[in-house]
Amino acid sequence: MPYFRHDGVDLHYLERGRGRPVVLIHGLGMCGGDWAFHVPALETHYRVILPDLRGSGRSSRPRGRYSIPQFARDMWALLDHLGIDSADLVGFSLGGAVALEMSLQRPERVPRLVTINSLASYRPDHWRKWLEARVQTLLVRWGGMPRTARLVAARVFPEPWQAALRERAITVIGATPPRPYLATVAALERWSCVRRLGRLRTRTLIVAAEHDYTPLEEKRELAAQLGAEFVVVSGSRHGTPFDAIRATNACIGAFLQDAPLPAPEDCRLDTPEDVPREPPPGSVAQEHAAAAPPGAAEVAGASVPARAA
Numbered sequence: 001m002p003y004f005r006h007d008g009v010d011l012h013y014l015e016r017g018r019g020r021p022v023v024l025i026h027g028l029g030m031c032g033g034d035w036a037f038h039v040p041a042l043e044t045h046y047r048v049i050l051p052d053l054r055g056s057g058r059s060s061r062p063r064g065r066y067s068i069p070q071f072a073r074d075m076w077a078l079l080d081h082l083g084i085d086s087a088d089l090v091g092f093s094l095g096g097a098v099a100l101e102m103s104l105q106r107p108e109r110v111p112r113l114v115t116i117n118s119l120a121s122y123r124p125d126h127w128r129k130w131l132e133a134r135v136q137t138l139l140v141r142w143g144g145m146p147r148t149a150r151l152v153a154a155r156v157f158p159e160p161w162q163a164a165l166r167e168r169a170i171t172v173i174g175a176t177p178p179r180p181y182l183a184t185v186a187a188l189e190r191w192s193c194v195r196r197l198g199r200l201r202t203r204t205l206i207v208a209a210e211h212d213y214t215p216l217e218e219k220r221e222l223a224a225q226l227g228a229e230f231v232v233v234s235g236s237r238h239g240t241p242f243d244a245i246r247a248t249n250a251c252i253g254a255f256l257q258d259a260p261l262p263a264p265e266d267c268r269l270d271t272p273e274d275v276p277r278e279p280p281p282g283s284v285a286q287e288h289a290a291a292a293p294p295g296a297a298e299v300a301g302a303s304v305p306a307r308a309a
Contacts, residue, residue: 006077012058013078014050014284017043021087022256023075024050025095028184029173031057033288036279038241041249046256049087050284051078053098055180057288066183068191072101079109088112088256092241094184097122097191103202104193114252116207116240119214120222121192132213133189140178149173156239161272165242197225204228205255207248209236231261235269244269245276 003010014032016039024035032050042048052059053071075098079087086109091099096118103110124130139148153169206228208219216232223230231251236244247270250262279285 004078004081006074006081008060009054009062009074010060011054011074011078012052012288014287016048016050016284017046019046020256021079021084022046022048023079023087023089023099024048025075025089025091025098026050026053026056027093027095028188029056029176029181030092031288033057033283033285034172035241036283036285037245037276038249038252039284040280041253042256046088049079049082049084050288051075053094053184055184061177061180063179064183066180066187068097068101068187069105071098071187072105075102076106085109086111088114090114090116090252091118092116093118093238094188097188100193100200101191103204104196104199107199107201110202112256113202113204114207114255115204116248117209117212117214117219117238118206119218120197121194122188123192124189126215126218128214133185137182137185140182145176145178145181146170146174149176156237157243158237159269159272161275162243164275164277165239169239200226205231205251205261207231207233207240207251209238209240209244210234211237212240213238229255229261231267232264233267233269234264243275246270246274 002015003012005011022042024032024038026032026034031052035050039048039050054074055061055066089099089102089110091097091114093116096115099113100115100118100120103113122129124133139151149170152173153166157165157169204226206219206223208216208231210216210232220230233240233244233247241248247262247267250266254261
């Protein structure tokens with residue numbers, strides 16, 4: 001299984017398909033394999049790169065402080081290693097922050113950027129941001145990851161027909177080691193790129209859930225500031241790539257092809273009939289689960305698609 005060593009860290013990644021490179025960057029508590037429901041829609045036309053950020057998935061969990069610019073530098077080092085000069089970026093939540101930071105670090109190398117339920121600043125400058133960070137940290141410190149996972153899953157996937165999504169979230173988040181998880185939360189809290197947004201030259205799509213944790217209006221204002229296209233997924237909560245798989249794939253696919261985005265009525269929560277009970281056979285989720293650890297590096301266990309904060 002592929003690993004790339006950078007700055008003393010073993011970074012795990014997967015690849016699928018051929019064509020123009022597209023990098024899918026996961027959210028907090030997740031890994032590259034958690035894009036299992038999206039890769040089949042992309043791999044027939046694109047070379048899909050699925051990295052695990054440092055501290056996540058099967059990548060090393062170095063001690064010390066993490067940062068969003070550091071995550072971005074890791075990703076650029078990986079793309080350099082793979083001989084990729086330019087790539088479209090898609091990031092969910094934490095991954096959206098990393099993708100935006102990558103686009104600001106090397107704007108000439110990112111033709112298209114898609115962020116899903118992500119912001120340009122996670123500093124606690126709004127009471128909802130402060131509350132989200134504090135509550136999450138306290139839950140992990142005092143309740144442990146399994147209890148945190150149960151509470152998060154119930155909040156993000158509350159509908160009766162989303163039981164399979166809740167169970168996957170509980171399994172994955174509950175098995176996440178608390179130290180790198182909290183270090184990543186702290187990295188988000190310290191990060192803001194608001195003052196650098198004028199440097200961005202990348203064509204951008206911002207996808208926002210109607211009921212996300214953080215204010216919808218802040219994402220709408222960010223889209224206006226960037227001149228970005230903006231889509232609201234009605235009925236969705238924070239886990240849009242998982243509770244609105246069809247809408248997510250339709251938006252990403254159209255944007256990468258420079259085609260018209262789906263109509264608003266098509267950007268909505270998946271129906272009970274649409275919700276999958278498990279990843280598709282032979283998916284990147286199974287491939288990620290079968291990956292061998294990189295020597296003596298500290299790595300996470302197997303993973304299946306879940307929600308991220």
